[in-house]
Amino acid sequence: MSELRRRLASWDSIIIALTVLVLVIASVGVPNFGTSRNFTFLILDLMPIVLVALPMTFIIVTGEIDLSVASTLGLTSSLMGWFWNNGLSIEMIIPLCVLVGALLGAFNGFLVTGLGLPSLAVTIGTLALYRGLAFVVLGDGAVADFPWNYTGWVTGTIGGGAVPNVLILIVALALIFGVVLHATPFGRSLYAIGANAQAAHFSGIRVARTKFWLYVASGAIAGLVGVLWTLRYSSARADNGSGLELAVVAAVLLGGVSIFGGRGTLPGVLAGVVLLAALQNALRLQDVSGQALNIVTGALLVLSVLLPNVTSSIRATWHRRRLRQAAAH
Amino acid sequence: MLRTHHRLLSAASASLLVLGLAACGGTTKDSSSSDGGAAAQPGASADPNAKTKEGLKIAFLPKQLNNPYSDVETSGGKVAVGELKGEYKLVGPNDASASSQVSYINTLIQQQQDVIVVAANDPNAVCPSLNQARQAKIKVVSFDSDASKDCRDAFINQATTQGIGESLVKMANELAGGEGEIAILSATPNATNQNAWIEVMKKELAKPEYSKLKLVKTAYGNDDDQKSFQEAQGLLQSYPKLKVIVSPTTVGIAAASRYVSSSNYKGKVAITGLGLPNQMREYVKDGTVKKFALWNPADIGYLAAYAGAALASGQITGKQGEKFTAGKLGEYTIGADGEIVLGPPTEFTAQNIDQFHF
Numbered sequence: 308m309s310e311l312r313r314r315l316a317s318w319d320s321i322i323i324a325l326t327v328l329v330l331v332i333a334s335v336g337v338p339n340f341g342t343s344r345n346f347t348f349l350i351l352d353l354m355p356i357v358l359v360a361l362p363m364t365f366i367i368v369t370g371e372i373d374l375s376v377a378s379t380l381g382l383t384s385s386l387m388g389w390f391w392n393n394g395l396s397i398e399m400i401i402p403l404c405v406l407v408g409a410l411l412g413a414f415n416g417f418l419v420t421g422l423g424l425p426s427l428a429v430t431i432g433t434l435a436l437y438r439g440l441a442f443v444v445l446g447d448g449a450v451a452d453f454p455w456n457y458t459g460w461v462t463g464t465i466g467g468g469a470v471p472n473v474l475i476l477i478v479a480l481a482l483i484f485g486v487v488l489h490a491t492p493f494g495r496s497l498y499a500i501g502a503n504a505q506a507a508h509f510s511g512i513r514v515a516r517t518k519f520w521l522y523v524a525s526g527a528i529a530g531l532v533g534v535l536w537t538l539r540y541s542s543a544r545a546d547n548g549s550g551l552e553l554a555v556v557a558a559v560l561l562g563g564v565s566i567f568g569g570r571g572t573l574p575g576v577l578a579g580v581v582l583l584a585a586l587q588n589a590l591r592l593q594d595v596s597g598q599a600l601n602i603v604t605g606a607l608l609v610l611s612v613l614l615p616n617v618t619s620s621i622r623a624t625w626h627r628r629r630l631r632q633a634a635a636h
Numbered sequence: 637m638l639r640t641h642h643r644l645l646s647a648a649s650a651s652l653l654v655l656g657l658a659a660c661g662g663t664t665k666d667s668s669s670s671d672g673g674a675a676a677q678p679g680a681s682a683d684p685n686a687k688t689k690e691g692l693k694i695a696f697l698p699k700q701l702n703n704p705y706s707d708v709e710t711s712g713g714k715v716a717v718g719e720l721k722g723e724y725k726l727v728g729p730n731d732a733s734a735s736s737q738v739s740y741i742n743t744l745i746q747q748q749q750d751v752i753v754v755a756a757n758d759p760n761a762v763c764p765s766l767n768q769a770r771q772a773k774i775k776v777v778s779f780d781s782d783a784s785k786d787c788r789d790a791f792i793n794q795a796t797t798q799g800i801g802e803s804l805v806k807m808a809n810e811l812a813g814g815e816g817e818i819a820i821l822s823a824t825p826n827a828t829n830q831n832a833w834i835e836v837m838k839k840e841l842a843k844p845e846y847s848k849l850k851l852v853k854t855a856y857g858n859d860d861d862q863k864s865f866q867e868a869q870g871l872l873q874s875y876p877k878l879k880v881i882v883s884p885t886t887v888g889i890a891a892a893s894r895y896v897s898s899s900n901y902k903g904k905v906a907i908t909g910l911g912l913p914n915q916m917r918e919y920v921k922d923g924t925v926k927k928f929a930l931w932n933p934a935d936i937g938y939l940a941a942y943a944g945a946a947l948a949s950g951q952i953t954g955k956q957g958e959k960f961t962a963g964k965l966g967e968y969t970i971g972a973d974g975e976i977v978l979g980p981p982t983e984f985t986a987q988n989i990d991q992f993h994f
Contacts, residue, residue, distance in 0.1 A: 447825025
């Protein structure tokens with residue numbers, strides 16, 4: 308019973324319930340929200356955020372952060388345009404971009420684990436560095452003439468129906484990351500690192516090596532999203548994805564992952580992403596202005612940091628009271 | 637750490653192997669055709685006598701909200717939609733980025749608008765969703781900054797690109813006294829219209845009569861007041877002999893004028909370009925700016941709304957040679973590639989500026 312109550316009261320179940328509630332209310336109350344076409348648009352809008360959020364969840368669970376993801380995306384997008392202009396085939400460009408992303412992530416990982424620098428400082432640095440390089444590669448121009456069968460695949464749906472092609476990719480990657488985080492010793496070791504890196508180290512977990520590979524994964528996924536972004540908008544540009552890192556961190560924190568590490572679940576994060584995207588989509592359909600959207604998102608974030616702390620202190624008070632009652636009997 | 641390096645190397649070499657395999661035969665720039673996905677409507681034919689529909693839902697999507705120039709443009713659109721007895725709507729992103737417009741187009745499709753009037757931040761990035769809109773029987777009119785021509789029905793051009801480029805160089809030449817260094821302060825590097833004007837300016841400058849004018853730099857203020865101000869400052873610091881800054885954007889010219897009028901460059905460096913009379917009035921009065929040019933932006937929105945209504949009513953389809961009437965502005969004829977030209981720009985000086993209020 309208490310296990311059930313604990314689970315019901317945990318932040319990620321609150322956020323999942325809230326997400327379902329918003330989806331239901333919007334489907335009933337917002338005209339054109341519950342249509343299959345809007346479903347496709349919604350998935351396409353949240354695709355970059357959800358994909359980048361997967362490795363970001365891992366990294367934040369270990370108590371670190373990667374703010375360079377959007378710049379990595381921009382740099383791979385630029386490179387994609389440059390490669391394409393230089394006659395490389397798209398089938399070669401795509402894996403190459405993912406590889407470049409992984410290498411950019413490895414550079415972050417090396418600075419954080421090899422040199423022991425704080426990840427916040429490192430990735431703020433590479434945020435600027437990678438974006439700068441993106442402009443070096445492609446300058447201010449845009450490359451647009453990517454093959455229709457690839458751009459069309461990214462924006463298209465399975466058999467012309469309601470399910471976007473990219474949803475397959477999202478589901479597959481979310482399943483892989485979910486299983487790794489919640490059902491493997493590796494996943495458990497991430498929580499151990501986040502809770503207490505030193506204790507994790509002494510219990511035999513290779514903290515530095517683990518973190519290094521998380522950055523590689525984060526970079527590789529950002530590279531992949533760079534490709535998908537470029538194909539979705541048929542436009543390789545150095546400024547692609549600007550500001551995406553904040554949307555991702557917002558969704559991860561809203562999903563119940565503690566910024567201090569050691570706590571949070573992937574289902575919670577997925578709910579956080581869907582909640583933010585669905586709210587924005589629904590409010591936009593209601594012609595709510597962009598500024599108001601920012602206010603709603605910001606308020607949700609503040610709540611997501613505030614409420615878990617409030618509820619946990621309330622729970623602690625209850626717990627103490629119950630202990631006292633038990634002692635009195 | 638050593639083992640890490642080994643793994644990294646093996647991962648890298650494995651990826652390279654995959655690449656090598658993929659390189660043999662594949663889709664390259666040369667082998668792919670880029671015409672896919674265009675939603676042309678070949679069967680449609682125009683009926684010039686068709687009645688203008690009432691109650692049309694006409695939505696404006698400028699490059700970004702809260703930009704004084706596009707506010708004036710869309711205000712003209714609002715007036716026209718009122719005359720047409722339609723439903724006016726204004727939506728748009730807070731930042732002028734290429735991809736943020738797409739979500740708004742998608743929303744307008746969902747809301748089943750009849751006409752979308754859009755100023756594209758990137759001519760290609762908006763294309764897939766504009767074509768989806770057209771498949772959903774929505775008419776697409778681009779204004780101010782064109783979308784790729786195969787994803788809109790008509791384009792409202794402020795003036796011909798050639799005409800604007802020529803008049804910018806002519807004004808710069810007069811202000812420089814026929815010789816010296818000039819610089820351009822543009823908006824975003826990808827703004828279609830800005831780049832087209834700059835191209836014409838460069839061609840004009842190559843002519844013998846402008847051989848003593850030297851274009852030293854094109855700077856970008858991103859249509860952001862503060863960035864434009866800093867770029868203007870930077871230009872004057874890097875080029876001490878600079879005589880004229882030509883800023884073909886209302887945000888840029890106002891910021892550059894503000895900087896020059898408050899610095900000791902006042903009276904030494906001339907500013908010209910395309911600006912709004914209301915924003916430029918004080919700089920014209922205090923002598924910082926001798927002349928600049930613009931069309932009436934409210935007329936662009938006005939014309940775009942009428943073109944959209946004519947399209948949605950079936951009076952025109954966007955083909956060259958078709959005619960329609962745009963309220964108080966009179967009759968217009970569609971040019972090549974669905975282009976509709978508003979008219980020649982007006983030059984504003986201390987003598988006439990008080991006649992204009994926008």
